[in-house]
Amino acid sequence: MQQQKNFFATQTGIIAVGALIGVLAPLLQKLGNPxxxxxxxxxxxxxxTGAVGMHRADLVQYLRPEILGFVLGSFTxxxxxxxxxxxxxxxPLARFVLGMTAMIGALVFLGxxxxxxxxxxxxxxxxxxxxxxxxxxxxVGTLFFKQGYTLGRSGKEKxxxxxxxxxxxxxxxxxxxxxxPVEGQAQSGVLFYSQKGPGAAYAPLAIALxxxxxxxxxxQRSRFCTMGALRDLILFKxxxxxxxxxxxxxxxxxxxxxxxxxxxxFVKQPVAHTESFWNFAGxxxxxxxxxxxxxxxGRQLFMSGEGDADAAVFVLGMITGAAFAHNFGLASxxxxxxxxxxxxxxxxxxxxxxxxxxxxxxxxxRG
Amino acid sequence: xxxxxDARGLSCPQPVLLVLSKMKSLGSGVIDVIVDNQVGRENVxxxxxxxxxxxxxxxxxxxxxxxxxxx
Numbered sequence: 001m002q003q004q005k006n007f008f009a010t011q012t013g014i015i016a017v018g019a020l021i022g023v024l025a026p027l028l029q030k031l032g033n034p035x036x037x038x039x040x041x042x043x044x045x046x047x048x049t050g051a052v053g054m055h056r057a058d059l060v061q062y063l064r065p066e067i068l069g070f071v072l073g074s075f076t077x078x079x080x081x082x083x084x085x086x087x088x089x090x091x092p093l094a095r096f097v098l099g100m101t102a103m104i105g106a107l108v109f110l111g112x113x114x115x116x117x118x119x120x121x122x123x124x125x126x127x128x129x130x131x132x133x134x135x136x137x138x139x140v141g142t143l144f145f146k147q148g149y150t151l152g153r154s155g156k157e158k159x160x161x162x163x164x165x166x167x168x169x170x171x172x173x174x175x176x177x178x179x180x181p182v183e184g185q186a187q188s189g190v191l192f193y194s195q196k197g198p199g200a201a202y203a204p205l206a207i208a209l210x211x212x213x214x215x216x217x218x219x220q221r222s223r224f225c226t227m228g229a230l231r232d233l234i235l236f237k238x239x240x241x242x243x244x245x246x247x248x249x250x251x252x253x254x255x256x257x258x259x260x261x262x263x264x265x266f267v268k269q270p271v272a273h274t275e276s277f278w279n280f281a282g283x284x285x286x287x288x289x290x291x292x293x294x295x296x297x298g299r300q301l302f303m304s305g306e307g308d309a310d311a312a313v314f315v316l317g318m319i320t321g322a323a324f325a326h327n328f329g330l331a332s333x334x335x336x337x338x339x340x341x342x343x344x345x346x347x348x349x350x351x352x353x354x355x356x357x358x359x360x361x362x363x364x365x366r367g
Numbered sequence: 368x369x370x371x372x373d374a375r376g377l378s379c380p381q382p383v384l385l386v387l388s389k390m391k392s393l394g395s396g397v398i399d400v401i402v403d404n405q406v407g408r409e410n411v412x413x414x415x416x417x418x419x420x421x422x423x424x425x426x427x428x429x430x431x432x433x434x435x436x437x438x
Contacts, residue, residue, distance in 0.1 A: 006405070006409070009409045081405075083404070083405055085403075085404060085430070087376075090376070090378065145380060145381070145384060146384075150377070150381055151378070153375065153376030153377055154376045154378070155376055156430075223406055223409070225379075228379060228380075231379075231380060232380065235380055235384075236380070236383065236387070236414065236417075238413070238414070238417060240413060294378040294379055294380075295378075295379070310378075
């Protein structure tokens, strides 16, 4: 049987999806999301972690509908295209730990790769160090792949296993409807809501969820991945995913110019700090973690919606990492890195290297 | 003679790494690649074309997809 053509997996398709995210993310900022944070998978996962009380940093607690939309949108696309496949069993614990290290690194920098681009597109010069860290982290990851690094094969799982993540996300969405934010109250039922800070800045529910669903759907079809963009460029000199990455950056910059959201400089940038080395090092750890786990945090969400239990485990690792990052003072703030941010980077890097070196299979990269 | 690569269950970028490595060692010939998802199919086809190989055939075999690459 000849395979059907998937438009979104073409070069034009990936550029269109990157460009669309480049329009929608700054628009979400205009509609209420925090500065240069129209969409940030790391920050938003962290906000969800706070919303369910796994950390009590009261400035960053909100059940972000965009993230829920990403998983459910991807799930819908996977069903629609008959690509939903329940699978898992490829080194789940290593993936969980990589999720933790990825989140901790990202919270030292203050952003996932998507937000790194959005920060650049908003004029935040500190993000240059983040991009450099991301590139170096992914490059180090490619060195391990060349040496035969693999987390092994995944296998088929029962359908119910692949449905767990979409169901979990659906449950969170129901909680958002049962316990909506109440003016002036830090808690509504079981959910926590920030009263100030980034967690209190959000676009209207219907718009945020709608954009999340749309992006989730299109990203599943196009396989949009910011880490893969850099990895494929470095490893194969292939520009396919990278063209989507650049489209996001350029279109977000133009959209910011049009919306009056472009403010070039280094100081007083929204939800950012100026400790350049740690911006670099945090994102290096995150980039290496994403590379070793095979996807940026957005891609991991989309794959979890397609039935990939290993990607779901990575996401749960990110949630756990976010809880530790705020409970242990590892995460940065606009004032600078956290009291234990340096230790967090060193320890997270050590864990990445243990996973990387211990999963090199000489002579048989097939697991 | 046909060389076979079983890339089922492997995540990105491993299927492409295996295919490129085989292409490099063979130079030309026929390679049969089995993948178990559409992403693998797209990535292997794209990598093959970029190296001047032709995706001669794509067959769905149950849950798997067999790609025949030739140069």
